[in-house]
Amino acid sequence: MEEQALKKKKHVSKVKVRKRTRSVAFSLTAIFAILIIRLSYIVMVDGKDYSARAEEQWTSEVKIDAKRGEVLDRNGNELAVSANVYRVDFDLNSIRNYLKRPAKSIQNKELSHMKSVGIPIPTEGSGLTNDDIAPVIAKVLNMDVSEIKADLEKKLPSGADAFSVTVARKIEKDIADKVKELNINGIIVSQDTKRYYPNNNFLSHVLGTTDPDGKGLSGVELQYNSYLSGIPGMKVAELDKNNEDLPYTVSQYTQPVNGKDVTLTIDENIQNIVENIAQKAYKDDKAKEVSILVMNPKTGEVLGMVNKPDFDPNNPYDGASKFDGADLNDKIQKMWRNRLVSDTFEPGSIFKVITTISGLENNVANKDTQFVDNGSISVGGIVVKDAERENKLQNLLQIIQNSSNVCFVKLGQMIGKDKLYESINKFGFGKVSGIDLPGEASGIVKPIDKVSEADLATISFGQTNTVNSVQYMAAFNAIANGGTLIQPHVMKEITHNDENNVKIVDETFKPTTATVASAEKTAELRSYLEGVVTGGTATGTFIDGYHIGGKTGTAEKVVGGKYGEGKYISSFVGMAPANDPKVTVMITVDEPSNGEYYASQVAVPYAKLLFTGIFDYLNSASSNEKIVKDIIIPEVRNMKVSDAEKVLKDKGLDCNIDGSEETIVSMKPYPGSSVKEGSKITLYTSGDATYNNNVVMPNVRGYSKEDATTLLKNLGITATFEGNGVVSVQNISEGEVIPKGTTAELILSSYYED
Template sequence: MKRKKGVHKNKRLGIVIAILTSVFIILFAQLFRIMIINRSFLVSQGEEQSTKELMVMPKRGSILDRNGNELAVSADVYKVRLDLQNLDEYSIKYKKSKDIIADEISNALNLDVDNVRKSMEKKNAVGGYLRDLELARKIKKEVIDKVKQLRSDKQYYFMVIENDTNRYYPNNNFLAHALGAVDSDGSGLLGLEKYYDKDLTGVPGIKISEVDRISQELPYDDPISTQPINGKNITLTIDASIQFIAEKAAEKAMEDTKAKGVSIIVTDPKSGEILSMVNKPDFNPNDPRKGVKTSDELHQLWRNWAVNDAVEPGSTFKIVTTAAALEEELTYKDDQFYDKGYIIIDGVAINCWKPGGHGQENLVDILKNSCNPGFIELGKRLGKEKLNEYINKFGFGNPVGIDLPGETSGIIKPTNKMSNVDLATISFGQADAASMVQLIAALNTVMNNGVYTTPHLMKSMSSVGQDGNSNVVQTYQDKNVRQVISEKTANELAGYLEQVVSTGSAKAAYIEGYGIAGKTGTAEKANIGGKGYSEGKYVASFVGAAPYDDPKVSLLIAIDEPKGQYFGGDIAAPVAKDLFEQIFKEMSFKPVKN
């Protein structure tokens, strides 16, 4: 009997040992799976739940004029996000109504309480509360201080406060089309803000800190962080004083002529630096969509007419035809032409603007009188291939490379598709189309001893360190500099253009003693998407520089669809005179006494 009891006892012991052994094997297997197989996954999960990664946004670089005046700056503002899951847990744990929480948050942020309540109930696709909801942006410091106090006092750690960016244009509409604007995230939307967006934006930093289960940073832990690299400051070639003068001149021209629009560009003809760029009407970059009802209206308002659009240049293009003919030795100062008021090309009569014509003229006369038949003769001597060769050399038909987005190439008729009538009309500024920056670049080539320079707006870029000190890291380098015509040809033509202003069709721009050289233009506007021209729609223009023998400043004025008078000599040249007078005064440029 005793032996039987011993057997049973040993059997029970064996079962217990087997069970314990199995349990230990299972536990060991689980530990192996957790500690070895799934270690990386579980560690990452644990770190994700116990750490908070916050992107620290860099400050967008400022845009300054050539004298350091601020044109676009970024203010320090903040944004608030909500972790709605933590908010819900907080409400349940502390038995606090979400309505009360919404009231407190809306009061601190000056938000509509009903919108805050709706935001607090937003859920994801599977029905869970959102972990990251953007509640408010561009919050000023005095407001965010109240929010921080609320978060601390009430332990509202479901509120996440981050730095944000707010772009500010202190002069409102000033230089609007060139500066452009940014979108709601602070990224470049148009203009220089878009073209130099990468340089202005900088590189974000990262802050990683340990948090508890309610996402509150642990006080004993030192956060790991990388400092953001702020965006570069960009110094422009723009002179704010000259820009102001040009803005006022454009506004007055638009008012006086009841025009659809006015563009003015002022440059240094030797370097291609743009001192001023104006388009009217314009917009306020601080609120670029204000007052606009449709996307088409917005598109038209934002277009930089001087850069994005191409129009027939009219008689201002005669500068190029003259330069080509002089360079090829196909004409000379006393070359004789006869204008009877029209010329017939392949059965098509092309009229001079003056009924009855100008009669006998020399080369300087056809420039001074802007005589179409005379330039048709020069175009005929050059021929299709040679004329197009110079058109290309002067930068037409391709973007000039200005540092603004959306630049047009213009429209140049290919040589193999050019008829004799086309050759005739192109020679005096019709059929082909060009942008305003292409035209000012062509004039500058003549005024700069025949050397082409690219119109541009960036003068230099500077990095700004944590200590606030700035260092120039890049200056503008022109990659398109080239000799287009000889210095002799350029200087000869510059002298002729001075006579166009002093005694010719552009005499309304004449100021004694300043040696202004220039050319007016009056171009019919081509029908959009069709053949022919729009009746009664013109672009009146003037391009000029001074002094003609050592130019310090050049400018272009274009008046789009003026009402009433529409000749460039009548309405654009007087604007040029007023503009030159004010710029000369600003530059302390004195007249030359004879």
């Protein structure tokens, strides 16, 4: 029995052991399973986080900024550059090691230097603390001690000690040298860049500005930020458990790639002209705003662009309080706003250019079409009047010269809204022009299905629909260049210099183009626009010897959804030379308040100054583009050779002498002929002088009574005048050969208020 009981007891013990073993095994299996699941979770879910924390602990990373590219004008003149300044960074690991050193480990020469710059000498057996060096560094950098101490004690997001921190940016060389002089191991002084605009306010709305880190905020700086910024470099070092660089490892160093240079289409000389004229108009006319745009109609390039008032991109927040806005940020944005691109307005009479080309292209009007102007017209429940007086029967040239609203209502009716809207859409209205500047507004074109009879009337002379200035100029350029709508742009090319300092062109601007009108019809319209300058609302723009075409516009300004009383935008658009334009201009004076507001009184005088400045520059030695002046050949027959040569030279003409006598008896071409400046006139000193009595009738349209009298008298032509103002009609055609003593009948006209 006892033996049986013993066996049973042993059996029970074995069972218990097996159960315990299985239980322990199960528990261990479960624990291992949980660990495996947890490890899998960590690797799969939290792996990136733990990897990042680990990387924070065993690497030290310092970012190296790239130098921002330059912005240049078309001739290579600097408009925005990155000046050479400096930055200060703390390599905190090195600084911590620097502070740990006891005095006995520091050489006497260094101890003496530390004392001279104000760094305390560490005591035996212990080093320095952040409190010891923070005041010294702060004093040199002109910063608060608390700021420096915070940087020295900076932590990583994980809570561990940081390895590096940027302390100061864009400091000048003298301060950088003082920081270097401290000779604190771990304080890194390196080159930095500061955006600098050498001409201050010059071209500010085009260039824009950057934030403190050099990122573009507006203008070209924003539009081409990705090109200008470059690619930052990086230095990454591996650290041991004591946060010291590992021996026998090579730090990763990525060289920064400097930003590319952006060359603009802007001509600094033309920009100087528009800046000065815009400022004069802004001041003299006490205007709210003035804007001027100059373009090359054959390429879509912007040569000059200015808005007044403006701002200094070197101090881009100064002056914002003078602008309208709900708060400071709104005022800043208003100050930075390029109004030629971002603001829209009803164009007024300058839109008659588009209505005219629509009439010509749709063959509903030509030079012989007659319009009856009774001074007013009732249409769709509204009454449209002309600004000054009725002009009775007028042809197409005359309704443009006189800017007759009544006649343009009739032209719009002849075209019809479907055809007029086809032209409006073709010429790019109601959509952005695509200029490479931020914030372009598309303007508003009323949907065609909602255009009433009254709307068609007002649209025809420039009300109801709205445009932005660049958009309008793109359409106007198509008239100037023979019918091609070209995308306007300010970027000419993007470049960089290779390792051998050779300029490499990375990209050039390729504008989109579309044919929107015929060469024949646009040429006809340009001749009418020249008539506006020689005998219409823009006679104040006339410059002897140059063929200028243009159109004035005085638009009532919409304020709060309705026309503001006494608030106008006075505009002028022009091109030269009218037969083959090389330059187009637009001037807008917003809310002139000096007593006058018609464009013929406000914008036109500045247009003459603008064209004069442009002609003088383009015809100078520094320009590759010439607009050659037309010269009317003076009478030099019966003069001595030397006197005749002087008279011609004073007029800008050269001559060939045929014969050996002393007196000029004949010449070719005849006096009164129009030739280009620099042309050679053949002077004869012998031979048949039968034709001494013949002269050519010059074109004197646009001349004042006094100037016409002087010119014609020199040629031996008698003049009679009717009316007041400038010559608008002459009874003898230009170029007709007539005998001396002929009487020319000239009609004078005053400019019309438009």
